[in-house]
Amino acid sequence: MNEVLYPVLAVTAWAGCAVKLQGLRRGGNPAGYAVCVALALLGSTFTLSTPAVWRWLDRATGVPNLAALWAHLSVVGFSGTVQLLLLWWVTPPGEASRRARIRFAFLATAAVAMVVLFLASGPTEPRVGEFVATYVSRPVFAVYILVYLGAFGLGLIDVVRLCWPYARVSGRSWLRRGLRATAVGAMAGLVYCAIRISSVIGAQAGADPRRWEPLAPIAASIGAFLVIFGLTMPAWGPRLSQLRGWVRRRQQYRQLQPLWVDLHRLMPEIALEPPVAVPLSTLDRRLYRRVIELYDGWLVLRPYLDEAAGGRARRLGTQVGLREEELAAVVDAARLRGAVRAYARGARGPDETEAAPVRPDEPADLAGEVARLVQVSRAYAFSPVVAAAVAGREVLFPNQTEVAM
Known part of the structure; x- marks a missing residue:
């Protein structure tokens, strides 16, 4: 021994x-x-x-x-x-x-x-x-x-x-x-x-x-x-x-990808610099810029936001018991998915009166904004509540109620 x-x-x-x-x-x-x-x-x-x-x-x-x-x-x-x-x-x-x-x-x-x-x-x-x-x-x-x-x-x-x-x-x-x-x-x-x-x-x-x-x-x-x-x-x-934080931020960068890809496809001008699949040395700067680009795209889509889809998402999310922050994320994701579809068709909705999303100017704001946008992006890509709301349904299929987020 x-x-x-x-x-x-x-x-x-x-x-x-x-x-x-x-x-x-x-x-x-x-x-x-x-x-x-x-x-x-x-x-x-x-x-x-x-x-x-x-x-x-x-x-x-x-x-x-x-x-x-x-x-x-x-x-x-x-x-x-x-x-x-x-x-x-x-x-x-x-x-x-x-x-x-x-x-x-x-x-x-x-x-x-x-x-x-x-x-x-x-x-x-x-x-x-x-x-x-x-x-x-x-x-x-x-x-x-x-x-x-x-x-x-x-x-x-x-x-x-x-x-x-x-x-x-x-x-x-x-x-x-x-x-x-x-x-x-x-x-x-x-x-x-x-x-x-x-x-x-x-x-x-x-x-x-x-x-x-x-x-x-x-x-x-x-x-x-x-x-x-x-x-x-x-x-x-x-x-x-620091390593744990870097890994978490890299994961968040990738989780923002679904929403960013759709917005960038419709509005390439929101990109502040050429996209990088897996940024390493520039991760913090890239993550901050990705947040800014998402808010810029969100601002462009304000006239197209689908409030009807957002309402359906709120009702469906409430039915399946989503928590407050999850409910807010699926509502925003449903409105954005409807807006992306309307923007791609060239339709135009009425101007919205709500305040536009605000860019985070201070580094202290970034962590919270990234967490919020990650929830929205994941709901945008994967939530059955969002899919049902955008499709105009008021109910979920039985096998979707446990994976609503």
């Missing part, structure tokens, strides 16, 4: 560190650098815990199981870095400095104790797999593990205690999600600590600690993945939102 999980975690942690570093090039801050250090320490932990790297380090240094000590110290360093980062986020600078000094002194003491205990416990036989389970029956090594778990576990408790409440008051959605993911990851890390403590207690009582060993890497891996995602979410989350 470790041959697969730990390399994947190492790559994920180093990739997260690279993502954060790339963001810092555009303007760094101490918190950003602290996140990079935390991710680098996690990457170091799982790199060294990878069996192939563990064996290589044993051969290169001649010190058996040195990778274990290094990985454990990296875990303690990671825990301390995240604690310090959160302290600077959620407490006033003076208080944060005082608490940071206390935590740093505690972690430094724990690290020195770990080195002394590791050397004194003498794990001289290389044990890539089940390292803790092999040596935890030795009292000195058991103390080493307890010091390691104490430093790590207290840090995780601090992470949960600080992350979860702060997430509730965070104004940035991706930071809020990241803090919650980090807190849940820390909880999974506490499960790992509990498993390791059970191994220590069981070994001293004469039980076989290998019984719990398969659970430890699973809990550690789940926790690490969540912490990595949580710490990097504020960096990549907004980009994901």
Whole structure:
């Protein structure tokens, strides 16, 4: 299991560190650098815990199981870095400095104790797999593990205690999600600590600690993945939102196509620029222009709007229980379809007295106008209510009542 999980975690942690570093090039801050250090320490932990790297380090240094000590110290360093980062986020600078000094002194003491205990416990036989389970029956090594778990576990408790409440008051959605993911990851890390403590207690009582060993890497891996995602979410989350928004706007652009095609066929002059089937780099500008073109075509069709079809669409839509915005869309779509048919025949209806559709001038108006026009375009192309109203029918066929919009 470790041959697969730990390399994947190492790559994920180093990739997260690279993502954060790339963001810092555009303007760094101490918190950003602290996140990079935390991710680098996690990457170091799982790199060294990878069996192939563990064996290589044993051969290169001649010190058996040195990778274990290094990985454990990296875990303690990671825990301390995240604690310090959160302290600077959620407490006033003076208080944060005082608490940071206390935590740093505690972690430094724990690290020195770990080195002394590791050397004194003498794990001289290389044990890539089940390292803790092999040596935890030795009292000195058991103390080493307890010091390691104490430093790590207290840090995780601090992470949960600080992350979860702060997430509730965070104004940035991706930071809020990241803090919650980090807190849940820390909880999974506490499960790992509990498993390791059970191994220590069981070994001293004469039980076989290998019984719990398969659970430890699973809990550690789940926790690490969540912490990595949580710490990097504020960096990549907004980009994901932008991508989601771009995909939605591209879909809306295509959904406006049926209505736009009919209007453009009758009035090619409404096109502000040559049409593009799937705009990519110019999508936002193209979508805005498409809205303007639709309103221009709608304005030309005002004298032709089929009010009788609109009335029938309102009655039919009310009968099938359409919501208010859906009802407004099918009424407009029916009037427009009747107008397109009349315009194509060259007929002319009486001038309308209602106000003409207004172009959205402000970007804030665009989202609402696009959503409204998408509903009208979809009803124009697909609604059986619109088709029945334009055809002069006052009833829908039985199989059309459930797909009225």
